[in-house]
Amino acid sequence: MQIFATEQIRAWDEYTIRHEPITSVDLMERAATACYEWLLQNNYKDHSFAIYCGKGNNGGDGLVIARLLAQSNHKVTVHILEFGHKGTEDFQINLARLHETNTDIRFISSEENLHSIPAKAVVIDALLGSGINRPADGLTASLIKHINNSGNEVIAIDIPSGLFVDHSARGNIVVKAQNTLSFQCFKPAFLMPENAEHIGQVHLLDIGLHPGFLKIQDSPFELVDQAMVGHIITPRKPFSHKGDYGHAAIVAGSYGMMGAAVLCARACLRSGVGKLTCHIPASGYTIMQTSVPEAMCKTGEETHPAQEMDKYDTIAIGPGLGSHAGNSNLLQSVFEQNRRPMVIDADGLNTLAGDKMLLKKVPPQSILTPHPKEFERLFGKTANDYERIQTALQKAAEHNLYLVLKGRYTFIAAPDGKGYFNSSGNPGMATGGTGDVLTGIIAGLLAQKHPPLHAAIAGVFLHGRSGDLAAAYSSQFSLIATDLIDFLGQAYQSI
The missing domain is CATH 3.40.50.10260 (YjeF N-terminal domain)
Structure with missing residues (x-):
């Protein structure tokens, strides 16, 4: 619309x-x-x-x-x-x-x-x-x-x-x-x-x-609705196999914040990705293998292993990563090895904000998913919501990136100057972990060969629709991030 x-x-x-x-x-x-x-x-x-x-x-x-x-x-x-x-x-x-x-x-x-x-x-x-x-x-x-x-x-x-x-x-x-x-x-x-x-x-x-x-x-603006997403999400072919739906990697988690990595991984799998490998610290190995048995794991002693990153169709980086001194080197290594569009969130965004030169090395057409404070750290303060939208469009064009500015009507700024407001979702989703779920969904769609714009549009809408279905089942007050993953299947069915 x-x-x-x-x-x-x-x-x-x-x-x-x-x-x-x-x-x-x-x-x-x-x-x-x-x-x-x-x-x-x-x-x-x-x-x-x-x-x-x-x-x-x-x-x-x-x-x-x-x-x-x-x-x-x-x-x-x-x-x-x-x-x-x-x-x-x-x-x-x-x-x-x-x-x-x-x-x-x-x-x-x-x-x-x-x-x-x-x-x-x-x-x-x-x-x-x-x-x-x-x-x-x-x-x-x-x-x-x-x-x-x-x-x-x-x-x-x-x-x-x-x-x-x-x-x-x-x-x-x-x-x-x-x-x-x-x-x-x-x-x-x-x-x-x-x-x-x-x-x-x-x-x-x-x-x-x-x-x-x-x-x-x-x-210049469109409203993302069910009709738009219905043209993006198409039925699977009967003779397809897991290789047809991509191999995603998640670089996430740290001691005390493995929950973010688990939520991201589970959401990525529920979004339909063929294979998922999680690059996590050794301290999170048991947690991830127990919580998400469908995912493969690669671990490092203190940090995240970042070898052979070029084999993945896409990478999501940031959820629960923590604020560690080595994050800049980690992101730079990932960016150098894999130039396909990827998803950057949370501490991945904070790392970019702390090292602005790193922003220029992000693979083109990648998707960044900041909330307003993360956006402010990346691109500076704005006087009002309209100025923030215009800044998002300007920065998306300048860096050839997609910016998913999270909020009630999540805004997607495309590098061609067009903007998209999402229509799904509810206030119950204002709770910890829902952003990690969004990162996983978008990464899963990217790995399935959806163009970045379509992955962002469909990912944001499905995320919100899952929240609406979960809230209808219980309430907005009791909603937690795991509920969104549990209702993602119904969200797909609804479109």
Whole structure:
């Protein structure tokens, strides 16, 4: 699914108006009707509503919602932000239609008109929409504060007022909604952690925008979903053997942190790799042979053996490696012996951060899987989530690497400048070891000859889907990393 910014969304509307064809006011009616139907389907039948409208098309949506609610005998009060000028043409048409109902319409021209909101009324935010390019100020800012301080439930239409679609609104005065009803596709703002307290739960409503637009409009971002991954993961051939599914190596573990190596190894095997060899310290030999009997082991006395590394289809390096002085030499030796794309995580990333020259020696097209702090150590601090995304894209291109920036909507930055947000997963996965599982899954897919981009996309989605299935079985609260491995088979079956 493509992710569009403001201008692309506006262009999609215009394309639909021309090619369906449909008038803009009728398209507004369609969008607002979808919101109205969502309200009826989600237990708002017996509520009263306070609807706040600007005089743009977002406000026009609010007026249509108000009319539909009034016509179905809901108590509705409409508050229109008044600056002494007419609204858009579609807004004015719908204001005239609303006057034909018994809706209470009030105009807010000063702070003296900011009357208290009835305690049980649901607030509908249709003030600003997605077209704004500067922070809310003056009376608009005062009204947003008034809504936020009311304590009422707030539902935003299109996007919470004051929030920018495709750049940071940090420090802005923004409506805090519990639910956001948006249209057709995700907006970048919905995928940024810094906006979580404003957007609440996002609900995408299909309003029938013309599908032909998607064939002519590219987007810098896409949402990884089941359909995309379904094209990557294909059935196995009946006469295949283990040699067809690759030989992966894992360089991982240290005294006291062998659990990370075990999780990575088990996940790699569950992802479908043909053979797996674990390069671990001697102190972890019994643990690995007992916990993962399907894997072969190579050990060193104090460190990880790094000989004959060129024979592997891919290598995952880092989980539980520890912060040892010899890690730089270990990584350099691995990089020199094997130039195929590999997966680098955890202490492998910390080693790169401590020796920036080593970053230039990483095999091209490799996949790095940092969490935000590891990303910061590698590439420096960023001012906000949008800047972090842009930095990831820049660094992926600069170093010819794939960067998997882990989070609620894990972001994959590709070296060609395109970015992918993952749609699966849940907060229960915020627990130790789940990153090691992700490393193992991606390594297993790489070893099976999937291109690095496909391995990253499918690996991240399967990882999240496993977490969703595990949480549904028990709960988000009780989720642990091992659960993801146990549900990986069901994740495959689901796609």
